[in-house]
Amino acid sequence: MAFSKSVFLTLAIFLACFSLRSSNAADVSHDGRAIKIDGQRRILISGSIHYPRSTPQMWPELIAKAKEGGLDAIETYVFWNAHEPQRRQYNFEGSLNIIRFLKEIKSAGLYAVLRIGPYVCAEWNHGGLPAWLQKTPGMQFRTDNQPFKNEMQIFVTKIVNMVKAEGLLAPQGGPVILTQIENEYGNIEGPYGDAGKRYVQWSAKMAEALNVGVPWIMCQQDDAPQPMINTCNGFYCHDFEPNNKNSPKMWTENWTGWFKNWDAPDPHRPAEDVAYAVARFFQTGGTLQNYYMVTKFSGNNVTSACFLSNEGNSTDATFDYEGKSYFLPAWSVSILADCKEEIYNTAKVDTQTTVKVKKPNLAEDESKLTWSWAPEILTNQVKGKNPSLKANKLLEQVKTTADASDYLWYITSVDNLQEGKMTLRVNTTGHGLYVFVNGALIGSQYALNDHFSFIFESTIDVKGGTNVIALLSATVGLKNYGSFYETTPVGISGPVQLIAGNTAIDLSNNQWSYKIGIDGLGKQLHLKNQHIKWHSRTVPTKRPFTWYKTNFEAPLGSDPVVVDLQGMGKGMAWVNGENIGRYWPKITATSKNCTACDYRGEFTADRSCNTGCNEPGQRWYHVPREYLKPGKTNTLILFEEFGGNPSSINFQTVVVGTICATVNEKETLNLTCEGGKISGINFAGFGNPQGTCQAFTKGTCEAPGTLEKVKQECIGKLSCSILADEGLLGACTPCGNVTKKLAVQATCS
C-alpha cells in the first residue's frame, strides 16, 4: 500500500498508568489485571503518532493536543526501511529522529509505547522491512530463517541501544513503559507451520535478552510465550482474552477508522459505534476499568457501575432492572452509576463534531500560479542506451531495484519483422505500465482494485527490420501484509508476446536491457537544479512525462497548508525539494459507495461510512510549514506521468468551518470555534431533530423559537452554552412523551 507523508493519528488503549513522574525512574510490571507502575495498577489511554508521517516542528503540538485530549501515552512503531534505506547506512535525521520524538514525549510528561517490530505493517511501504533484504541469498521474511533473524536482531538491538543510551526507558527515568516485538504475526502465522512457531519463540527470547526493563508485548499473538504479553488489535476487543492468566487485557490498536485506497472514498467509523466498542471492552474487563470509565465520562464519584448492553443491530429494547426501566437503543451500552442511574449511553455521543474546511491562500494574489515546464528526457531509455544491466530474461522489479526507485525500464529489440500491424501483449504484476514502440508511447495501464497483475494488449505498427520495445514498469508502494508477502512479484513477469494471426513470438527470453529510475530524478530536477532549462512559454497540458515547476508565496498565519493537485494525472510532488507524496487525482473514488450509513451492527472495513464518492481519490496534499519559507520563494515541482493540467493547482489553509453538537433535554450544549468566532447558526432544533452533522433535519416535534434563541446566544462569540430546556427554548409541540434533544450546527470564521 502506498503512503504519503501526512499526519496519521489513530487511537489505542492500554491499561496502565495515570499519574506521571517522568523525571523519576519508574518500575513497570503487571499482573493479570493491569499494568502496574511503581506497584500500582493503572489504566492508560494511549494514541499513535507515527513520527515519520509528520515533521519535528509538528511533534510538540501533536503531542500537546494528544495530552489535552486526555491521553497518557503516545504509541509509535519504528520504521526500519526508513532508518536503514541501504544496508548499514542509517538515517535518524529530521522526521526520522526517533530519539528527539521520544524526548518530546518525555518533556510533555507522557509515556511512550515503542513498537519496534521491526515488521510494522502500518499502511507503510513494504510493512517497514527494507527492500534490500530481498537481495540477500536465502532470505525469507518473518520466519525461522537465519539471514532474516540476523538482520532483524541487528536492527532491534541498535534501536534498543540508542534508546538506552539516551536513558529513555522507564526504569532509567525515561518515557518508554512498553516495548513491542514483531507485529500481528499471529494473524498470518499458520502457513509458516513449525518454522513460524520457532520464529515466535526466537523473537521473544531475542527481545527478552535485550534487558529493556519494561514488559514486552506481542500483539495478536495467541501463542506468545511468557513473559510476552499478547494484546488485541481491532474494531472490537471485548471478546479478547490474553493467552495467560498473568497477562492483563490490553487493546493496542482501537481502530477508530480504516485506511483509504487510491480508488476509494474517505472511510469513517461512526462515533456511536466506537463508543459501543469501548464500553463493551470495559464491560468485559473488570472492576478497575469499569470504574475508570465512569469517572472519565461523567465526573461522578461512584463506587460501582453497571453496564447494560443491547447487542441487537436493529431492535431497540427496554430493560427492567431493580424496579426501574431502562431504554436501550439497538447496538448500544448504558452505564448506570452505582447501578442506579443512567449516566451514559453509547448511542448518545454528545461531544462536539468539528468539520474542517479549506480556505484559499490569501498571500497569493488573485492571478493564478505561473508555471514552467521541462520534458522528461526519454531518448536513451526508449532505445535501451547505457543500461544499468542486461539479462536474457524478465527480472523481478524489487530484486532488481531494491526499491531505490518506483521505475524500472525493460527494453528489447526484435529483428527481422515485416512491416505491418501486430498485437503486443504484456503480462505484468504491475503496478503500472507504459509501453513505447520505436520511441513512441503507444499506451499505458494501471492495476486497480487490489489486483496485483494485469495483461496489457494493443495493436501496434511495426516497421520492417528491427523494432525496439521499451516497457516502463512503475510501482506505487510495495505490499505490506500477508504470509510470505515479500514473494509477491512486482514488474513484468511475462510472457511478453508479439502476435500476428496465429503466430506468437515470445520475447520473454530475449536479451533485455534494464535501466533503474527516470532521467529527471537522476538529474535531481526536483531540487531547483540550475543546469536544466525550464520553459515558460506554452505550458503543455495532457502531456505525459512532463516536469512542472512554480513558485508560490507561503500562506499567512500558522494554519496547516495543503496543495490541491486537482487536474493532475499521476506522479510525484516536491516542495522546496521535500517529497510531499505520490499523487494520482486521475483515479476517482468509485470502488465503494457513499450511501447513507448506519452505526448499528458490526463495523468492518467493508461496512465503513464513506464520503467523497466519485471525486478524485486523493487530491489534497499536506505541505508542512517546516518546508516553507516566508515570501514568494517557495517552489513546487511535479513529475507528471500520465499528462495533466496544472492550471487549477492552488494552495489553501485548513481551518475549522462547521461545528455541531447534540444533547438530551436538561443537558447543556456547548459550542466552541477553535481560533475563530461563531458566525452563523445553520441549524438548531429542539424536540426530535433527525440526522447527523451537516445533514440535520427537523423532526415531527419542535420548539419553534429554538433557532432565534440559539442565534442570540451564540453569534459573534468564541463559544456558547445552551441549556436544552423548555423553560429556555419554549414548549415542544406536538411531542407527547418523545425523548427530547437539542441539535445545533454552527459556522466558524
Ligand SMILES: *[C@@H]1O[C@H](CO)[C@@H](O)[C@H](O)[C@H]1NC(C)=O
Ligand atoms: C477508542 O477510540 C475512541 C475514539 O477516538 C475513543 O473515544 C475511545 O476512548 C478509545 N477506546 C479506548 C478503550 O480507549
Ligand SMILES: *[C@@H]1O[C@H](CO)[C@@H](O)[C@H](O)[C@H]1NC(C)=O
Ligand atoms: C469519592 O468518594 C470517596 C468515598 O466516598 C471519597 O473518599 C473521595 O474523596 C471522593 N472523591 C472525590 C474526588 O470526590
Ligand SMILES: *[C@@H]1O[C@H](CO)[C@@H](O)[C@H](O)[C@H]1NC(C)=O
Ligand atoms: C500472468 O502472470 C501471472 C503472474 O506471474 C500468472 O499467474 C498468469 O498465469 C500469467 N498469465 C498468462 C496469461 O500467462
Ligand SMILES: *[C@@H]1O[C@H](CO)[C@@H](O)[C@H](O)[C@H]1NC(C)=O
Ligand atoms: C453500496 O455498498 C454496500 C456495501 O458495500 C452494498 O451492499 C450496496 O449494494 C451498495 N449500493 C450501491 C447502490 O452500490
Ligand SMILES: *[C@@H]1O[C@H](CO)[C@@H](O)[C@H](O)[C@H]1NC(C)=O
Ligand atoms: C444483524 O444481526 C443479524 C442477526 O444476528 C446478523 O445476521 C446480521 O449480519 C447483523 N447485521 C449487521 C450489519 O451486523
Ligand SMILES: *[C@@H]1O[C@H](CO)[C@@H](O)[C@H](O)[C@H]1NC(C)=O
Ligand atoms: C457544557 O459545559 C458545562 C460547563 O462546563 C458542563 O457542565 C456540561 O457538562 C457541558 N455539556 C456537555 C454536554 O458536555
Ligand SMILES: *[C@@H]1O[C@H](CO)[C@@H](O)[C@H](O)[C@H]1NC(C)=O
Ligand atoms: C408514550 O406514550 C404512548 C401513548 O401515550 C405509550 O403508548 C408509549 O408506551 C409511551 N412511550 C414511552 C417510551 O413511554
